[in-house]
Amino acid sequence: MTRPTLPDWRDSLPWPETGTHKHARGRLGVVSGKATQTGAARLAARAGLRIGAGLVRILCPPDAAPVIAPAVEAVMLSPFGSPEGLAEAAEGMDAMVIGPAAGVTEATQANVRALAVTGAALVVDADGLTVFEGWPDDLFEVLDRDDVLTPHEGEFERVFPGLLAAGREAAAAEAARRAGAVVVLKGPATVIAAPDGRLAVNGNGSPWLATAGSGDVLAGMIGGLMAQRMDSFDAARAAAWMHAEAARGFGPGLIAEDLPERLPAVLAALYGRAG
Known part of the structure; x- marks a missing residue:
């Protein structure tokens, strides 16, 4: 398989000095679901750490803390008991990921709203999108x-009903305009659209990414950058490209847990071409 051409965003990757x-x-920060649904947040948090974020913290319901604590090392942990508590725990975060296995509940809606006033840039994924089905303007x-x-097509249809009929690129562009935010429409050729009209299609998609949890890793990678x-x-x-490149480098047998561990090699190749 031919290695994809390196794209222009590599010049703006954040390298430490x-x-x-x-x-x-x-x-x-990454918001976790309840005690039986913590894996997605752990995947996202590890991906954010691997891609270079200096400090990563999982914010979780109190019942999830005893489950998460033995399963993380460099990732920190902060329990919260209410949307107000979440906002307080997120103080000082530069970016927050919310949605992976968060639960399709009113609490998740309230948590998204609470994070929106913290000043952190948000990555809203999975349940954080589905929970606004029927009320997309409340999210926007x-x-x-x-x-x-970061929706896949099913989540996209819940928040932007009918737009996919116009095609993936047109749908993503219109969705970004409506939401006033960047939209990552995931798929074999992931489409990334910004509200200012910028649009890109990721050209190095990998079939090995068709595995549970890979989207959680992508959310953490985006949040980490x-x-x-x-x-x-x-x-x-950048995250979409590196996500696919990590999968390409691993190949058959890939599971989501493998993706963060492939990132150092992907980053090293990019670093060698930086400047």
């Missing part, structure tokens, strides 16, 4: 241009 400390590399009104939505203050559209483009 001499004297860089962990807080300068960005702070990423709390977003801004630095936020990113955003935490390092990379432009959200470029962060989404």
Whole structure:
């Protein structure tokens, strides 16, 4: 298989310099679901750490803390008991990922709204999108241009009903305009659209990404780059490419847990071509 041509976003990847400390590399938070649904958040958090965020914290319901604590090391942990508690726990975060296995509940809606006023750039994925089915304007009104939505086609249809009939690229562009945020329409050729009209199609998709949890890893990767203050559209483009490149490098037998462990090699190849 031919290695894909490296795209232009590589020039804006955030590389540490001499004297860089962990807080300068960005702070990423990931919201976990309940005790029986913590794996998605752990995947996203590890991906954010691997892609360079200097500090990563999982914010979780109290019942999930005893499950998560033995399963993480460098990733920190903060329990919260209410939307207000979540906002407080997220204080100082540069980016937040919410949605992976969060639960399709009113609490998830409230948590998205709570995070929207923290100043952190948001990655809203999975349940964080589905929970607004029928009330998409309630989601759009709390977003801004630095936020990113990461739906697969099913989630996209729930939040943007009917748009896919126009084709994936046109649908993503219109969705970004309506939401006022970056939209990552996942698939074999992932489409990334910004509300200012920028649009890109990821050209190195891999069939090995058709495995549970790979989308959670992508959300964490995007969040990790955003935490390092990379432009959200470029962060989404870069993460989509690196996500597929990591899968290509692993090949058959890939599971989502393998993806973060492939990122150092992908990053090293990009670093060698930086400048």
